[in-house]
Amino acid sequence: MPAPRRYTTDAIVLSRFDYGEADRIMTLLTPGAGKIKAIAKGVRRQTSRIGGSVEPFAELRLLLAHGRTFDVVTQVEVIHPWLNLRDDLISFGTASYMAEMAERTQEERHVAESIYVLLKRGYELLDGGMIPTRVARWFEVHLADELGVRPEVDRCVECGRLLESDEHYRWVPPLGGVLCERCPGPPHNVAGLTLEALKLLKAYQRMDVEALAALRVRPEVELEVESAMRSFLAYSLDRQPRSLAFLDEVRSGERAGERASEQAATSMTVS
Numbered sequence: 001m002p003a004p005r006r007y008t009t010d011a012i013v014l015s016r017f018d019y020g021e022a023d024r025i026m027t028l029l030t031p032g033a034g035k036i037k038a039i040a041k042g043v044r045r046q047t048s049r050i051g052g053s054v055e056p057f058a059e060l061r062l063l064l065a066h067g068r069t070f071d072v073v074t075q076v077e078v079i080h081p082w083l084n085l086r087d088d089l090i091s092f093g094t095a096s097y098m099a100e101m102a103e104r105t106q107e108e109r110h111v112a113e114s115i116y117v118l119l120k121r122g123y124e125l126l127d128g129g130m131i132p133t134r135v136a137r138w139f140e141v142h143l144a145d146e147l148g149v150r151p152e153v154d155r156c157v158e159c160g161r162l163l164e165s166d167e168h169y170r171w172v173p174p175l176g177g178v179l180c181e182r183c184p185g186p187p188h189n190v191a192g193l194t195l196e197a198l199k200l201l202k203a204y205q206r207m208d209v210e211a212l213a214a215l216r217v218r219p220e221v222e223l224e225v226e227s228a229m230r231s232f233l234a235y236s237l238d239r240q241p242r243s244l245a246f247l248d249e250v251r252s253g254e255r256a257g258e259r260a261s262e263q264a265a266t267s268m269t270v271s
């Protein structure tokens with residue numbers, strides 16, 4: 001019997017679940033083979049050589065053997081552990097969200113080099129300390145580009161007229177972007193969009209990531225763009241990612257914490 005064929009690939013673990021007594025099945029994103037499923041046998045035993053290294057949010061170099069159902073992980077080398085991004089719940093939640101978006105939008109065994117490069121860059125940015133919400137928006141806008149669903153932010157999605165800076169805009173995900181004030185538009189799925197939010201959406205499409213990281217933006221505008229991109233992607237991809245619930249919970253916890261400490265600070269000043 002010939003030995004099973006082995007191959008080496010770089011990979012990022014998108015998700016994993018425990019299987020059987022001590023195994024783990026992982027969904028991996030690879031540059032050359034796209035999304036693949038692989039099994040790491042015995043990794044939940046303390047004696048496993050590769051146990052701790054097949055974690056999400058790290059870039060790994062794997063030696064895999066072709067298997068009947070799943071390819072089998074035989075060796076692991078950690079290339080980029082990106083440890084900093086795990087220290088903070090919001091950047092951790094953002095990393096989970098990006099992995100989930102990559103997993104949901106990619107088909108198995110379809111070459112996904114551009115998505116791999118995008119996810120890897122996103123993790124580098126998070127790990128380097130860029131504001132997680134900026135990394136998430138930057139990732140979403142470029143993922144949408146790669147999937148061929150770039151939102152229209154320059155012209156009206158109905159009449160094609162260039163948008164002017166002194167009109168009222170509406171954000172209409174089912175139509176693919178911004179609607180001008182002259183077009184009637186649909187009765188549902190319409191939200192107003194401020195000029196600042198429109199400018200920020202354009203910036204995400206046009207500016208390089210270093211310039212984006214340095215932008216000064218009011219938090220309300222940042223939130224408006226977040227909600228616009230969420231509704232756009234929910235419509236284009238037809239489902240809400242599960243990891244957003246976690247991210248929202250962590251952030252509302254932090255906001256409550258900030259309010260509590262502000263109140264404490266105020267009452268200290270008063271007394």
Ligand SMILES: [Zn+2]
Nearest residue numbers: 156159180183
């Ligand atoms: Zn129009």
